[in-house]
Amino acid sequence: MRQGLVPKKVFFTSGSGTHKEMLESFEMALRDAGIEKFNLVTVSSILPPKCEIIERSEGLKSLVPGEIVFTVMSRNSSNEPSRRIAAAIGCAKPKDRQADFGYLSEHHSYGETEKCAGMYAEKLAENMYFTWKNERPESTMNISKTAEVDDEGNWTTVISAAVFIL
Numbered sequence: 001m002r003q004g005l006v007p008k009k010v011f012f013t014s015g016s017g018t019h020k021e022m023l024e025s026f027e028m029a030l031r032d033a034g035i036e037k038f039n040l041v042t043v044s045s046i047l048p049p050k051c052e053i054i055e056r057s058e059g060l061k062s063l064v065p066g067e068i069v070f071t072v073m074s075r076n077s078s079n080e081p082s083r084r085i086a087a088a089i090g091c092a093k094p095k096d097r098q099a100d101f102g103y104l105s106e107h108h109s110y111g112e113t114e115k116c117a118g119m120y121a122e123k124l125a126e127n128m129y130f131t132w133k134n135e136r137p138e139s140t141m142n143i144s145k146t147a148e149v150d151d152e153g154n155w156t157t158v159i160s161a162a163v164f165i166l
Helices: 024-035 056-061 112-135
Strands: 009-019 039-042 070-080 082-095 101-109 141-146 155-165
Touching: 009 024, 009 056, 009 082, 009 141, 024 070, 024 155, 039 155, 070 082, 070 101, 082 112, 101 155, 112 141, 141 155
Parallel strands: 039 070, 082 155
Antiparallel strands: 009 155, 070 155, 082 101, 082 141
């Protein structure tokens, strides 16, 4: 049976960054999340069967600078003074983690609190799982990040990510 590039592990991380340039604010958010050293490839929203959820610190030790790393990422940026931005990833874990896949969802918004954005992303993942299996997942979780643009209108970026390890 063909396996392909199926991740064995995943960790969740988030970060925020501010800079006068939009791209550099994104770089600062990646640094805050600890994933700036990798060549990130965004993928869609499946949590593979048998994929172990690990701590960020353990995951980062498994990767090397320059490595091509697959991630499900939510990202939001603004330079509108006082604008609150949010980015969140939701996760729905299947009941049978050995045989079934779960779902990851990306959500980015304006004006929401970190808790609200996280719960919204979590509910999205749960609903995607339900429409596939016609049952609730074993459990759900989320990671989210919010930030507010400063009064000078510097670019602010927030990210949340599920980072896969092959």
